[in-house]
Amino acid sequence: MIRILMIIATLLLLFVSYYLFNKQDIFFVLIKKNDKNQGFLQFYGAAYAVLGVMGVLAAFFNQRFIALIFLLIVILVSATFSIRFAKKIAEPKQ
Incomplete structure (x- = not known):
């Protein structure tokens, strides 16, 4: 069961990584379109892609400790992305 949930999370x-890399126009409705914000989206797109690959490996090994570490890292990266993206949304879009 854990393996199935790990694969779904991966x-x-x-999927989110793909959107952050290739469908950035969706996000630029909410934030200002500039090089800094494009770099921000590409960085987190790469981070989510790496986490996706790590998730495949974690599901393959099927160890509880590895799965918990993976989930902890995903939660931390997601939280930092969410907080930083919320700050960018709150900035005025001149």
Whole structure:
């Protein structure tokens, strides 16, 4: 059961990574379109892609400790992305 949930989480991470890399116009409705924000989205797109690959490996090994470490890292990266993205949304879009 844990393996199935890990694979679902990994697919979700890879899906979000794809959107952060290739569909950035969706995000530029909310934040200002400039090089700094494009770099921000690409950085977190790469981070989610790496986490997706790590998730495949974590699901493959099927160890509880590895799964917990993976989930902890995903939660930390997601929290930092969410907080930083919320701050960018709150900035005025001149």
